[in-house]
Amino acid sequence: MRRPVDGEDRWGRRVASPWWRGAMALLAGALPALAFPAPSLWWWAYVALVPWLLLMRSAPTGRRAVLDGWLGGAGFLLAVHHWLMPSLHVFIVFLALLLGLLWVPWGWLTHRLLHGRPGSGRVAAALVVLPSAWLMAELVRSWQYLGGPWGLLGASQWQVAPALRLASVGGVWLLGFLLVMVNVAVAVLIAVARARTVALAGLTACGAVAAGAWAWVPQAKxxxxxxxxxxxxxxxxxxxxxxxxxxxxxxxxxxxxxxxxxxxxxxxxxxxxxxxxxxxxxxxxxxxxxxxxxxxxxxxxxxxxxxxxxxxxxxxxxxxxxxxxxxxLVPFGEYIPARPLLGWATSVGKAAGEDRxxxxxxxxxxxxxxxxxxxxxxxxxxxxxxxxxxxxxxxxxxxxxxxxxxxxxxxxxxxxxxxxxxxxxxxxxxxxxxxxxxxxxxxxxxxxxxxxxxxxxxxxxxxxxxxxxxxxSPYVRIGPWPVYGAMAALAVFCAAEGGRALRRRTDRPSDQGPDRSSDQRTDQPTPGRP
Structure with a gap:
């Protein structure tokens, strides 16, 4: 067995340190912000989540992966909304940490499906379940009272013609789903050698969807x-x-x-x-x-x-x-949500003095x-x-x-x-x-x-x-069907996991020890005998 060199050993200790992992999670979560204007590196969105995914995959426990998901979500929101800092000051950090909790399930699912040496079945599930979980986080934070849908991952593709054609089919939601799917496939190609065929199949499917939309989806007249x-x-x-x-x-x-x-x-x-x-x-x-x-x-x-x-x-x-x-209305900019509770935001930033x-x-x-x-x-x-x-x-x-x-x-x-x-x-x-x-x-x-x-x-x-x-357009006619599909995929996954857990419980030996009822019956005295 090869001994790690000093650099490798030092890196391993840092990854094992909870403080270093926390800092890396914040940074990894912030990386996708470069795909949005002003940098507008639209191509970066196809790999921007990979460091974050690899970090959560490498977590020693599911609990640590949950924390990495939370901190990464907070880092993402801080980076995408960093221009709010002069107005909200320290309050933007509080909001980012609060909304970062939406990525907790994504962190847990990443660890559950990709940790260790996952087989083809788990990787195939990850290619669908992880984009679905990401869409659920985006859907919840899109509620106007939680800040609205600013910085949805699919919005980074606003200047890419094939992506815009896909948007007419499934809206920004379809773009977000496919982007996360590509990121998951790339992470698998890097870290899970035994499932690279499945990852390549996922990338091929994404390419086929884009090519099909370009070739067959009608355009606006x-x-x-x-x-x-x-x-x-x-x-x-x-x-x-x-x-x-x-x-x-x-x-x-x-x-x-x-x-x-x-x-x-x-x-x-x-x-x-x-x-x-x-x-x-x-x-x-x-x-x-x-x-x-x-x-x-x-x-x-x-x-x-x-x-x-x-x-x-x-x-x-x-x-x-x-x-x-x-x-x-813009939360804090045009009104204060739960003003009796959060009205103190006006004292630390430029929050609305009176609700619109x-x-x-x-x-x-x-x-x-x-x-x-x-x-x-x-x-x-x-x-x-x-x-x-x-x-x-x-x-x-x-x-x-x-x-x-x-x-x-x-x-x-x-x-x-x-x-x-x-x-x-x-x-x-x-x-x-x-x-x-x-x-x-x-x-x-x-x-x-x-x-x-x-x-x-x-x-x-x-x-x-x-x-x-x-x-x-198909999107206007049908609506946000990728969101409904993501909900269905998560429901099927949860049902399968629940069924698996139930079977394990059923197959587990009884904690009461062997059944001694027959022995007890044998030991009972026969009537008429001492």
């Missing part, structure tokens, strides 16, 4: 175009100067034959009902341009208690009566030329179901009004803009992503970029000729 202008005022302090700059840029659109002008989130800071002068100015801008304006009002309502963020359509005579109130109020239903708006648009506000573009529901309700163009000015010098503006490509590909509808300070972008019904992006240092109004999508 583009029967026409719409001219939509995006107004990005840039970094201007104060709502008043920002409004004036937006109005100035909008007037420059006169004579350019646009169908719609879109302003960013919180572009109007006064309630239009109680401020007729603002209402009148917006109507005059609509007449000057010859098109409706979609503005976003962030103000206290006069007809309802509280502050709302609302997309309001303005025509030449003022508000058209079509209004959408933001339904899904929620809208109650999605709205599809109709322009004068009968073009139907589906508005979303900022954070809502991260939710696949919201875009899907708007398209099912008849929207032909999706419009997102956003503001990431708080995170101007971070990865957040690019990450947010990239989500529009996924939503477009999923729904076969173009998406206009309009922001106050960049990045503003437009994507066509196949997820392809339309025209130039407006970077964070731009202050301009840009007109885009937007191709209109037609037809119903």
């Amino acid at each position: 583009e029967p026409g175009t719409a001219r939509i202008a995006v107004v990005q005022p840039g970094v201007i302090p104060g709502p008043g100067p920002r409004f004036e700059r937006s109005a100035e840029l909008t007037r420059q659109l006169a004579g350019r034959h646009v169908d719609l002008v879109v302003w960013g989130e919180s572009s109007v800071a006064q309630d239009l009902t109680t401020h007729p002068e603002v209402r009148g100015r917006l109507a005059a801008l609509s007449r000057t341009v010859g098109a409706d304006l979609l503005v976003n009002v962030d103000a206290r309502r006069s007809d309802m208690p509280g502050i709302y963020k609302s997309s309001v359509l303005i025509g030449p005579n003022g508000p058209t009566g079509q209004r959408y109130d933001k339904m899904r 109020h929620r809208g109650t239903k999605p709205v599809v708006m109709t322009l004068p030329d009968s073009l139907r648009i589906g508005p979303l506000v900022c954070f809502e573009s991260a939710f696949p179901d919201m875009s899907r529901n708007l398209v099912r309700d008849g929207a032909r163009v999706l419009v997102v009004q956003s503001s990431t000015s708080t995170f101007q010098q971070s990865w957040a503006p690019e990450q947010h803009a990239s989500l529009a490509a996924l939503r477009s590909a999923e729904t076969w509808r173009p998406m206009v992503h309009a922001t106050l300070t960049g990045e503003s972008a437009v994507f066509g019904p196949r997820g392809e970029p339309v025209g130039p992006r407006m970077p964070t240092d731009a202050s301009a109004a840009t007109v885009y000729t937007v191709p209109l999508g037609q037809g119903t």
Whole structure:
């Protein structure tokens, strides 16, 4: 038996140390963040989970693998959301540790299926069960009250054409499942020599799915175009100067034959009902341009208690009566969950001092030329179901009004803009992503970029000729079927494990020792005998 050299022995001691393992788990979990914008190393997503998987596989016990899964999940969330640190400070660490618990089952299952010298059957199960467990973690954290679906692994493929075609079939969920499956197969190729054939079969299956989608899945039809202008005022302090700059840029659109002008989130800071002068100015801008304006009002309502963020359509005579109130608010940014319990977050960061109020239903708006648009506000573009529901309700163009000015010098503006490509590909509808300070972008019904992006240092109004999508994508028609498939796979696995445990218990010898009932009967005295 070969003795380990000093370097190997030192590495072995470090891996055995709980503190070193914890640090490695945090780092391994953070690695996938490089696949997202701004680095946008989309290819990295195909191997980014491998170090984390190998670490959990090598854990001495299932309990240690659970801890590695938890710390890795916390590291992933910290890395993907690191731009929140200036706003939430130490509270972001608390949130990451809390949500990192969602990867505990993934850690345990990795150890259960890949630890030691697993056979082909366990590896084949791992290729399905581990992606399914990952999807469950993503599904739970996608709940709006837990932070929403920002940083789903599949979203890293927003600029890969074959991946976008797959998104039209199963949404970002299908992309995430396949990415984790590839990572598991690569980890098996590295660490489990006896099951490499199964791993290669898994990689071949993933390639076949991608090739099949590229060859046979239909694409969105583009029967026409719409001219939509995006107004990005840039970094201007104060709502008043920002409004004036937006109005100035909008007037420059006169004579350019646009169908719609879109302003960013919180572009109007006064309630239009109680401020007729603002209402009148917006109507005059609509007449000057010859098109409706979609503005976003962030103000206290006069007809309802509280502050709302609302997309309001303005025509030449003022508000058209079509209004959408933001339904899904940013935790801590726009409200404090369980404020009596977590209200202290306002003392350690820039958390919301007053909760915004929620809208109650999605709205599809109709322009004068009968073009139907589906508005979303900022954070809502991260939710696949919201875009899907708007398209099912008849929207032909999706419009997102956003503001990431708080995170101007971070990865957040690019990450947010990239989500529009996924939503477009999923729904076969173009998406206009309009922001106050960049990045503003437009994507066509196949997820392809339309025209130039407006970077964070731009202050301009840009007109885009937007191709209109037609037809119903498989994802819009069927829904998130990969999630349901993952649930079914986990249910089958749990049933099989339960059945196996029951059989082991049944086959185990009785703890009561051998049955002595016959001997006891023999020892009993026979009647009539001493």
